[in-house]
Every structure is written in C-alpha cells, then in structure tokens.
Amino acid sequence: MSFHSVGSVDEFPDPSSTLVEVDDRAVALIHAAGHFYAIDDVCTHDGGPLSDGPIDAEAKTIACPRHGAKFDLKSGAALTMPATKPTVAHEVKVEDGQVLVRLSD
C-alpha cells in the first residue's frame, strides 16, 4: 500500500489529535512532542473514537474517551483495561511539509 497525504504539517498543532480519512478508514493522527503517530480511530474495547481522547505526550499514549483504556501511540498496544486487544498502528512520515500515512493492513 502507498502513502496518502492527510494534510500539511501546520494543520496539526502540537499537541493535537485529529480524525483523518485514509482510504475509507478512520485514522487518528496524533501530533505530540514533535512526533506524528497514526492509529486506527476505533477503540478495540467498544469502538470509542480514540481521537477524541486525551494524549499523554511524554508517555506516548492516548486514552479512550469512553472508558479510559490507554493505547501506545507507536505500536497501538492496549496498555490498560478495559481494552485487551491492540489497535492498528500505521506508518507516518513528513515530506515537503505534508503528513503522509501508509495503512498497515
């Protein structure tokens, strides 16, 4: 699969998390402590919208707004209950001021 541009870097302040659409998929694009991360914007516990949840830039985590499960921004791993399954993490890079995302599967 190829990289898709989701917008220019200045559209995503640091810190922020935004719902972006990549090839019909809902992806949470997170800008935190100078890094971009992209994970599926669907909590594996019960489908909560992850991009609406608070980010912890230092710990590199995002919490689901619905029941608070935390996910690792880099790997998508589920770190706390009630989520037990990882969410999908996607590849992100910045090129010519554009943020590019490649879906992992």
Add this chain to the structure above:
Amino acid sequence: MTATLSSQGYDQAAFDELLAGLDEPGWMTDRRRDAFQAFCDTPWPSSKDEEWMRTDIRLFKLDQFAKPADPASSPANPGLLTQGVDLGGHVQSVDGDLVSEELSDSLAAKGVLFGGMQRMIAEHGDKLRPAIERDIVCPKYDRFAMLNAAFWTCGAVLYVPKGVAIEEPLHALSVLGAEKSADLSRTLVVLEDGAEATLLAETASASPDAAGLHCGAIELIVGAGAKLRYVNLQNWNNKVWHFAHQKAVVGKQGQLQWTIGALGAKLAKVNQHVALEGSDAEAQVNGAMFTQGRQHLTYNTHQHHEAPYCRSDLLYKTALQDKSRTVWRGMIKVDKPAQRTDAYQRNDNLMLSEHSRADSIPGLEIEADDVRCTHGSTSGKVDESQIFYAMTRGYTRKEAVRMIVSGFFQQIFDRITIESVREALGEAIGQRVQDLSNQ
C-alpha cells in the same frame, strides 16, 4: 413526473428543485416541508447517543451523494427473489427513479393497488392518506428519517382491500447504479382487515464497486385478521451506506412473517420495529446476516407488545468473515395492558475469522405481570474438527465451510415458508463464503 435532483447537496435549493418537479397532493408536500425544516434544525446522531455508540458514521458525508442527473438504464437482472416464482406484479427503481411497474389484471380487478409510490400517491392519495398520516415510521425520529421524509423520490405501495387474499407474490427491486448515487425510498404496505399478501423486496447494486447511499423507510400495516409475508433482502455492494427505519403494526389476530436477509452495505444501521397493537396478534421475525471484509451492520430490533395475548418470535443469525462487525440490539417491550404476552428473541453468531466481531445486546422492558418473555444469544467459532472431518470425506475446505455455514442458517431457512426465497438466500450466502484458509 419523476424529479431529478441535479444539484449536489440537500439544501434549500435542492429541496425547492425537487418540489418543482413533483406532481403530488399538497398535504404530501406539506409533510415534506415539515420534515425538511426539522432536517435543517437537527444534527446528525453522534457516537454519544446510546443507539449510535457502536456505529461510527464520522466518515459519512451526505453531500458526496445525490440522485444522478442522467437516468441510469434498467437492471439486466430482475433480482434474486424472482427466480422460480409466478409474480402478481413488480416495481423496479434505479437510482431513485421508477423504471417499471406492473400488476396483473386479475389483482387490479379485485381492487389491489401496487406500484411506484409517486404515482400511487398522485392517483390514490385520498385512499392512502390515512395510512400515511399514521406516521408508522416517525418522520422526525432522527436526521436520517427526516432526510428520507423530505427528499424521498421512489418506492413502492401495496394496498390490499378488505378480505382479498393474493396468492402470487409481488416483487419490488431497488437498484443503485451510478457512482455516488443516492436512493431515498419508501415502502408502504396496507393490508386491510382479513387481507393476505406476500411482498418480496430486494435491493442491489448494478456495479460491485460504485459507492452509494440508501436512506429508506418501510411501513407495514397489517389489519385485523390480515396476513402479511414480507421479505427484505439487502444485497447492496460493500460500498453503500445503508440507513433504514422499518416498522410494522399488526392488528387484532393479524399475522406477520418478516424475513430479513442482510448481506451487503459498507455500513448499515437499521431499526426494525414490530408493534402488536391488537390482541392475539402474531409476528415472526427472521434475520440472516452474512458479513465480510470490513463491513459493519447494526440492526436494532424492537418487539412492542401493546395488547394482550400476542406472540412475537424473533431469530437473527449472523455469520461473520474477515474483519467485519455486526451489532444486534434487541428489545422486547411489553405494555401494561399486554397480559399473556409470549415473546422471544434470539441472536446467534458464527465467527468465521479471528478478527470479526459480533455484539449482541438483548433487552427486556416489561410492565405487565403475566407474561412469558425469553431471550438468548450465542457466539461461537467455526469448528475446525468439523471442517477436518468433512475434508477426510473428500470435500474441499471451501465446501466444508459452506456446509457448516448453511447448517448454521438452516434454522432460519426452515422458518421461511417460501421455497424460492429460501433458495435465493442460501445461494446468495453461499456465493459470499470464501476459503477460510486464506485468512
């Protein structure tokens, strides 16, 4: 008479343009205006609403869809449910435009009305008005209901007068053809007291990968002692957004058999309600769902017992492949006067892959004290040893899986009394079963 919505969007201009092209009684236009106003004043449901919590529509953008300006050509395929049946009549629409309609002379002579919704309302508005004004599906239930009530362009009406029993099934087919096409349709069935009929309705996409939108409403009125068999096969391609409000009301000693096949759609959110209004009424609801890829289907079912001595029996079976997901939320509601209610609801799920997910949320709300209400739900994986056994008998893995899936749905098929429907549904599901070893 058919209106073409050429401008994109669902704003005032598009609405005015639609009204200008319609030929319908003033009371219907007033209803549309009312719904349009509500549509403008109401936001989309959000994931904070309990009903939408598990159904993510954040990527749904209404303005991407419109009724195409160029009329699409008629479907080459008359539909899956027509095979091997002598039909009493049919209605077909493509991209929200009626393309053909027919009713046998003998049925017309008995006073049966069947045809495209716009013509029916233009010609028989006075007769249909009381049924329409009952608002069986509340036109302001949510923004999708409002959208449909304001902008609907096609659909079918079946009206069977008192005591008339129709042997031959009638057929309605809605097709989406053009890319990004929208189908906003309505169905109204009125069976007067003692009438009997069978309506086979199906939806299909002409192309396997054209994105589309369907936002519909179905209203079924089963009079006292009347008997309706209604089949609805949802067979859109996997790029269609499907939103529907469907409700039946059944009068005293009326009988309804309602069968749903849900195979298609990218995302579907359907409310299927049955209200038993008269005493001793009966409803049997059968649902067969098969999902694959990243499909997401949500069905909210509601069995509402309003009168005593009524029976309702709901069985939904779902088989899931790949990363698909289904949500079934079922509610049995029994009002205070509805003593001696006998109600049942059940949802079984068969997971054919590691990554599929099925949520079953049954519910009961009972105010009467002398009732029998039961519910059940199961979820299980396909049994590898059964596949192995079948393979040692010479079947391929694919054949083995097909057999297991059709065995799983057998209970539903046994309840479907119309043979052609049983076969068409089995065939459509069989086509969708892939080789599990690929997963």
